[in-house]
Amino acid sequence: MNKNKEKLLAKRYSSEKRFQFLGKSAIFMALLFLAIFIFKIFSTGYTAFQKTWLIVPVNFDAETMYLDANPSKEDLEEADYFEISLQSMFNLDKNANEKQQNELKKMVSYFFEREIKQELINDPSLLGKTKDVYITASDDLDQVFKGNYPRDLPENQRRVTDYQLKIFDQLVEQGKVESKFNLSFFTYPDSREAELAGIASSFMGSIFSILVCLAIAFPVAVLAAIYLEEFAPKNRFTDFIEVNINNLAAVPSIVFGLLGLGILLAVFQLPRSTPLVGGITLSLMTLPTIIIACRASLKAVPPSIREAALAMGASRMQTTMHHTVPLSMPGTLSGTIIGLAQALGETAPLILIGMVAFVNTIPGSPMDPAASLPVQIYIWAESAERGFVEKVSACIMVLLGFLIVMNLFAQIIRHKFEKKWS
Amino acid sequence: MIKISAKNVDVFYGKKQALFNINLDIEENQVTALIGPSGCGKSTFLRCLNRMNDVIDICKVQGEIVINDFNINDKGCDVVRLREKIGMVFQKPNPFPKTLYENISYGPTIHGMAQSKQEMDEIVETSLKKAALWEEVKDRLHEPGTGLSGGQQQRLCIARAISVQPEVILMDEPCSALDPIATAQIEELIDELKKEHTIIIVTHSMAQAARVSQRTGFFHLGELIEHGSTDKIFKNPDNTKTQDYITGRFG
Numbered sequence: 030m031n032k033n034k035e036k037l038l039a040k041r042y043s044s045e046k047r048f049q050f051l052g053k054s055a056i057f058m059a060l061l062f063l064a065i066f067i068f069k070i071f072s073t074g075y076t077a078f079q080k081t082w083l084i085v086p087v088n089f090d091a092e093t094m095y096l097d098a099n100p101s102k103e104d105l106e107e108a109d110y111f112e113i114s115l116q117s118m119f120n121l122d123k124n125a126n127e128k129q130q131n132e133l134k135k136m137v138s139y140f141f142e143r144e145i146k147q148e149l150i151n152d153p154s155l156l157g158k159t160k161d162v163y164i165t166a167s168d169d170l171d172q173v174f175k176g177n178y179p180r181d182l183p184e185n186q187r188r189v190t191d192y193q194l195k196i197f198d199q200l201v202e203q204g205k206v207e208s209k210f211n212l213s214f215f216t217y218p219d220s221r222e223a224e225l226a227g228i229a230s231s232f233m234g235s236i237f238s239i240l241v242c243l244a245i246a247f248p249v250a251v252l253a254a255i256y257l258e259e260f261a262p263k264n265r266f267t268d269f270i271e272v273n274i275n276n277l278a279a280v281p282s283i284v285f286g287l288l289g290l291g292i293l294l295a296v297f298q299l300p301r302s303t304p305l306v307g308g309i310t311l312s313l314m315t316l317p318t319i320i321i322a323c324r325a326s327l328k329a330v331p332p333s334i335r336e337a338a339l340a341m342g343a344s345r346m347q348t349t350m351h352h353t354v355p356l357s358m359p360g361t362l363s364g365t366i367i368g369l370a371q372a373l374g375e376t377a378p379l380i381l382i383g384m385v386a387f388v389n390t391i392p393g394s395p396m397d398p399a400a401s402l403p404v405q406i407y408i409w410a411e412s413a414e415r416g417f418v419e420k421v422s423a424c425i426m427v428l429l430g431f432l433i434v435m436n437l438f439a440q441i442i443r444h445k446f447e448k449k450w451s
Numbered sequence: 452m453i454k455i456s457a458k459n460v461d462v463f464y465g466k467k468q469a470l471f472n473i474n475l476d477i478e479e480n481q482v483t484a485l486i487g488p489s490g491c492g493k494s495t496f497l498r499c500l501n502r503m504n505d506v507i508d509i510c511k512v513q514g515e516i517v518i519n520d521f522n523i524n525d526k527g528c529d530v531v532r533l534r535e536k537i538g539m540v541f542q543k544p545n546p547f548p549k550t551l552y553e554n555i556s557y558g559p560t561i562h563g564m565a566q567s568k569q570e571m572d573e574i575v576e577t578s579l580k581k582a583a584l585w586e587e588v589k590d591r592l593h594e595p596g597t598g599l600s601g602g603q604q605q606r607l608c609i610a611r612a613i614s615v616q617p618e619v620i621l622m623d624e625p626c627s628a629l630d631p632i633a634t635a636q637i638e639e640l641i642d643e644l645k646k647e648h649t650i651i652i653v654t655h656s657m658a659q660a661a662r663v664s665q666r667t668g669f670f671h672l673g674e675l676i677e678h679g680s681t682d683k684i685f686k687n688p689d690n691t692k693t694q695d696y697i698t699g700r701f702g
C-alpha cells in the first residue's frame with residue numbers, strides 16, 4: 030500500500046519534470062528561431078544604412094554650362110549640368126574609348142547630375158573652379174565596396190565590368206571612395222535604382238494609413254462595443270450580430286482588399302493608391318479586433334461596480350461613461366494596438382487597392398499616393414538587383430522598430446491607466 | 452408612519468415566479484429585517500424597492516410599491532430620482548476603484564448637491580463620520596478605496612450610500628463578509644442611522660435581526676409568511692414555519 034503510494038508520487042514528480050522540460054525546450058526553440066531570424070535580418074540589413082560615395086573632381090566651367098560670369102539664381106537652376114557632369118566622369122580615365130566612357134558614366138547613379146547641380150547651387154562661388162564632389166556610387170559598386178558582390182564570377186555574369194572594377198579599385202586606392210551613413214534611405218522615396226531607393230514614401234504611407242485606420246476604427250469599434258455590451262437587449266438579433274463580428278475577425282485580409290477595391294475605389298471613386306483608401310480598408314479589418322477586445326474588457330468589469338453606480342442614482346449612460354468604460358480602457362487600448370500592429374503589417378489588401386504602385390514622391394497627406402512598409406518590402410523583395418536585398422532587411426528592421434515603438438506606447442498608456450484605477 | 456408599502460407584489464424571472472403576492476408595510480425611521488432561508492426571495496424583494504431588478508432583462512415586477520404616496524412601478528417613475536432617495540448597500544463591499552474621496556463625492560456630484568469644493572468636502576466628511584470611518588481614513592482620502600480592509604470598505608459603501616441623504620437605505624446582508632468586530636461596528640452604525648433614515652436589512656443571522664431591527668418579515672419559498680414587530684416574531688410567532696426557522700429547525 031505504502032509502496033504503491035510512493036511509486037505514484039515518484040511518477041507524478043517525473044511527469045512534472047517531463048512537462049517542465051518540454052515547456053522549457055519549447056521556449057528555447059522559439060527563442061532560437063527568433064534569434065536566427067533577427068541575426069539574419071541584421072546581418073544582411075545593416076549595410077543598407079551605409080552608402081558608398083565616389084569622390085570625383087568636377088570642373089564647374091561656366092562656358093560649358095552656357096553661363097556668364099555672374100549668373101542669377103534662376104540661371105543656375107536652368108543651366109545645363111549634363112556636359113560638366115559627364116566630363117568629370119570621363120576625366121576619371123582620360124584614355125577611355127567610347128564604350129569605356131559609357132561604362133564610366135554607369136559607375137554612379139543617374140542622380141549624379143542633380144548632385145553636382147546641388148553642389149553649385151549651395152555654393153555659387155564654385156563657378157569656374159574645380160571641386161571634389163561626393164557622388165552616389167551605382168548600387169553594384171556599392172555592393173562591391175560592401176563586399177557583397179562576388180568579384181570572381183566571369184565578367185559576362187556580372188553587372189560590373191572588369192573595366193569598371195579597375196577604375197573603382199584605382200579610386201579606392203586613392204581614397205576617393207567613401208562609405209557614409211545612408212541618410213537618403215530615410216529621406217528618399219522609392220526608386221528603380223537601389224542606390225537611391227529610400228523608405229520615406231512607404232514610411233509616411235504607413236503612418237498615414239495607420240492614422241486613418243485608428244481615426245475610423247477606434248471610435249466606431251468602441252461605440253459599437255459599448256452599445257452591444259451595455260445597452261443592447263440580449264436577443265437573437267444581437268446574438269446574430271455578435272457571431273458575425275467574430276466571423277468578421279476571421280475573414281482573410283485579402284477579402285477586405287477586394288471590398289476596398291469594389292466599393293471605395295469603384296463606387297465612391299476615392300483616389301487610388303492612397304493611404305486614405307488603405308486606412309479605410311485596414312480599419313474594416315481592425316474593427317472586429319477592437320470590438321472584441323473592448324467587449325471582453327467591458328465584460329471583465331465586475332457587475333458589482335455597475336450596480337454600485339446605478340444604486341447611487343447614476344443613469345445607465347453615466348454608469349457606463351464614468352465607471353465601466355474607464356475601467357475597460359487598458360484592455361481596449363492594448364486590443365487597439367494589437368489591431369493596429371496587424372494592420373501595419375498587412376500587405377495583401379493594400380496591394381489590391383493599388384498601394385503597390387511605384388511611388389517616387391513622398392506623400393504629404395493621406396490623399397497622396399503612397400506605398401506602405403510591408404508593401405515596400407514586397408516590392409523590393411521582388412526586385413532582381415542585388416542592391417535591394419539589403420534594403421529588404423533594412424526595411425524589415427524599420428517595420429519591426431515601428432512595431433516595438435507602438436507596443437511600448439501601448440504599455441505606457443496601459444500603465445498610466447492602471448495606476449489611476451487601482 | 453408608513454414609509455413604504457408593497458401591495459400584491461409578484462416577481463418573475465422569465466417564467467419562474469420568485470415572489471408571490473407580497474404585502475408589506477415598512478415603518479419610517481425603523482429598522483426592518485428580512486429573514487428566511489436561502490433562495491426565498493429576500494434580495495429580490497429588496498431590489499424591487501429601488502428598481503434594481505430593471506437591470507436584469509428577464510425580471511418582471513408586478514404589483515404596487517408605494518413610497519411617499521407614489522407608486523414606483525408606474526411608468527412615470529424616474530429611477531434616477533428614486534435611487535437618489537433609496538440608497539443601497541450590497542452584500543459584498545463594492546467601492547469604486549477610485550479614491551476614497553471620489554467614492555463619496557460621486558453621488559453628490561451627479562445629483563448636483565454641492566455648489567463648491569468646500570461644500571463637497573463637508574459632505575464627504577459628514578458622510579464618513581456618520582459611517583464611523585472618518586477617524587481611520589481622514590489622512591488618506593486620496594488613496595484608492597479598494598485599499599481598505601473588508602469592514603472598512605463596507606463602511607465606505609455605507610458612507611457612499613448616505614452621502615446623498617437617502618430617505619431609505621436598503622442593506623443586503625451587509626455583514627456577511629465581515630468578522631464579528633466589524634459586524635458589531637456596522638450594527639452600531641445601523642442603530643445610529645435609523646434616526647435619520649428608514650432601514651431595511653436582509654440578514655441570515657437571527658441574532659443580528661433580533662439585535663438591530665424593530666420589525667421583521669419572514670420569507671419562505673417566495674412568500675411572505677409572517678411579519679410584525681421583531682419581539683413578537685422572535686418570541687411568539689403565529690406561524691409554525693416561522694417558529695421552526697427561528698429555532699433553527701430548518702433553513
Ligand SMILES: Nc1ncnc2c1ncn2[C@@H]1O[C@H](COP(=O)(O)OP(=O)(O)OP(=O)(O)O)[C@@H](O)[C@H]1O
Nearest residue numbers: 464469487488489490491492493494495496507509
Ligand atoms: N438573476 C436571476 N435570474 C434568475 N433567477 C433568479 C435571479 N436572481 C434570483 N433568482 C431566483 O429567484 C429566487 C430568489 O432569489 P433571491 O436572490 O431573492 O434569494 P435570497 O432570499 O436573497 O437568497 P440568499 O439568502 O441566498 O441571498 C431564487 O430561486 C433564485 O434562483
Ligand SMILES: [Mg+2]
Nearest residue numbers: 493494495623
Ligand atoms: Mg440574497
